[in-house]
Amino acid sequence: MRAAFRTLGCKVNQVETEALLGFLKVLEPEVVPLEEGADLVVINTCAVTTTAEADARKEIRRARRANPRAFIVVTGCYAELSPEEVRELGADAVVPNSRKAELPKVILEHFGLPSDPITTPPNEFWGAGERGLLNSRVRAFLKVQDGCQVGCAYCIIPRLRGKERHRDYRDALAEAEALLRMGIKEIVLTGVRLGSYRGHPKGLAGLVEDLYHLGAKVRLSSIEPEDTGEDLLRVIARYAPGIRPHLHLSLQTGSDRLLRLMGRRYDKAYYRNLVQRAYELIPGFALTTDVIAGLPTETEEEHQETLAFLEELRPTRVHAFTYTPRPKTRAASMPQVPPEVRKRRTKEIIALAQRLAEERIRPKLGSQVEVLVERIQGGLALGHTPDYYEARLSGSARPGDTVLARVEGVEGYTLLGRVERVQQEASLPLELPIR
Numbered sequence: 155m156r157a158a159f160r161t162l163g164c165k166v167n168q169v170e171t172e173a174l175l176g177f178l179k180v181l182e183p184e185v186v187p188l189e190e191g192a193d194l195v196v197i198n199t200c201a202v203t204t205t206a207e208a209d210a211r212k213e214i215r216r217a218r219r220a221n222p223r224a225f226i227v228v229t230g231c232y233a234e235l236s237p238e239e240v241r242e243l244g245a246d247a248v249v250p251n252s253r254k255a256e257l258p259k260v261i262l263e264h265f266g267l268p269s270d271p272i273t274t275p276p277n278e279f280w281g282a283g284e285r286g287l288l289n290s291r292v293r294a295f296l297k298v299q300d301g302c303q304v305g306c307a308y309c310i311i312p313r314l315r316g317k318e319r320h321r322d323y324r325d326a327l328a329e330a331e332a333l334l335r336m337g338i339k340e341i342v343l344t345g346v347r348l349g350s351y352r353g354h355p356k357g358l359a360g361l362v363e364d365l366y367h368l369g370a371k372v373r374l375s376s377i378e379p380e381d382t383g384e385d386l387l388r389v390i391a392r393y394a395p396g397i398r399p400h401l402h403l404s405l406q407t408g409s410d411r412l413l414r415l416m417g418r419r420y421d422k423a424y425y426r427n428l429v430q431r432a433y434e435l436i437p438g439f440a441l442t443t444d445v446i447a448g449l450p451t452e453t454e455e456e457h458q459e460t461l462a463f464l465e466e467l468r469p470t471r472v473h474a475f476t477y478t479p480r481p482k483t484r485a486a487s488m489p490q491v492p493p494e495v496r497k498r499r500t501k502e503i504i505a506l507a508q509r510l511a512e513e514r515i516r517p518k519l520g521s522q523v524e525v526l527v528e529r530i531q532g533g534l535a536l537g538h539t540p541d542y543y544e545a546r547l548s549g550s551a552r553p554g555d556t557v558l559a560r561v562e563g564v565e566g567y568t569l570l571g572r573v574e575r576v577q578q579e580a581s582l583p584l585e586l587p588i589r
Contacts, residue, residue, distance in 0.1 A: 163200025349381020
């Protein structure tokens with residue numbers, strides 16, 4: 155069985171694809187690139203922007219051209235948004251988000267294998283730890299939340315992902331323990347609106363602390379500013395760098411008027427105070443963020459406000475997006491900024507982001523940093539620092555090692571250096587009392 159997998163969009167999609175691989179182990183699949191001829195192709199799509207939709211269409215067409223006899227399954231947000239169009243593009247099976255847990259059943263039954271409790275996920279939070287990863291990995295995603303009901307004016311995700319659902323913490327910890335026993339070193343918590351997680355008596359902060367005591371290095375994916383409380387900051391501060399001192403806090407705009415208009419539930423003062431508090435509490439804290447250029451009715455002065463606010467916050471990385479109207483959202487009916495102005499503003503944000511990134515990374519030259527080695531490629535050890543810088547290192551190391559490395563150069567957002575020594579880590583218990 156030759157199988158190809160393409161995952162577009164968010165980390166939630168990534169964890170779902172990774173988990174699917176575990177459930178398909180019974181097929182003994184050989185994972186191959188999309189262009190090398192597959193019996194099975196699974197495309198997990200995104201539809202957060204019109205560009206994401208276009209990417210999904212392109213991948214489906216490409217998959218059909220490259221694999222004319224393959225069984226092509228398309229799932230994810232674009233499958234939820236436009237299932238008929240997905241079929242017309244060449245999909246044999248369309249599995250929208252609302253039926254995503256049925257993916258293993260759809261695939262296994264097509265290839266003549268029965269669907270039973272062993273090959274069927276018990277619920278929508280099925281994960282990679284339940285049936286084992288197909289390949290050895292160092293980092294794994296753990297999905298604990300899905301859905302969003304906030305309804306920002308520009309966003310279609312509540313329609314595509316549904317109402318908020320929260321995974322019970324005992325189930326999440328059981329999967330985390332399975333991942334750790336398979337050799338996983340770092341667990342990345344994911345969710346569509348991760349900060350709203352309510353499956354633990356102490357919320358997200360409680361789950362993060364329990365995962366750390368279970369023996370995991372813990373990293374958080376994107377989190378909303380209004381969902382980031384003092385309790386979470388204190389837990390990160392207490393256990394950093396084991397709990398990674400990095401937060402991706404979506405900003406979107408530096409204009410208070412636009413934040414209100416777009417339905418965001420914080421203002422600049424709140425965001426500023428949150429980031430300042432994180433810098434105060436958490437050793438080595440790093441901020442990354444998202445910004446949308448050219449939101450409806452955005453003035454030139456408000457664009458300059460965003461640039462000035464980013465200059466003040468000094469994030470290590472900014473993901474800049476050009477606003478595109480999404481049908482059936484409130485923002486689509488508002489007065490629009492001309493496309494050429496949107497593009498120019500995006501370029502200005504990117505230019506500022508690159509300068510800020512260079513200023514933040516330059517002081518690391520000559521310093522010693524901790525790196526979790528994720529893979530070896532071309533004789534070099536590749537991984538990430540706790541504050542989420544990519545690292546490319548010479549010297550002796552193996553995947554899964556935590557090393558101390560000397561930074562000798564930088565290339566974009568990547569640290570270049572050499573391994574000085576492998577850290578000896580204290581062994582942590584793999585059993586946690588259920589509270």
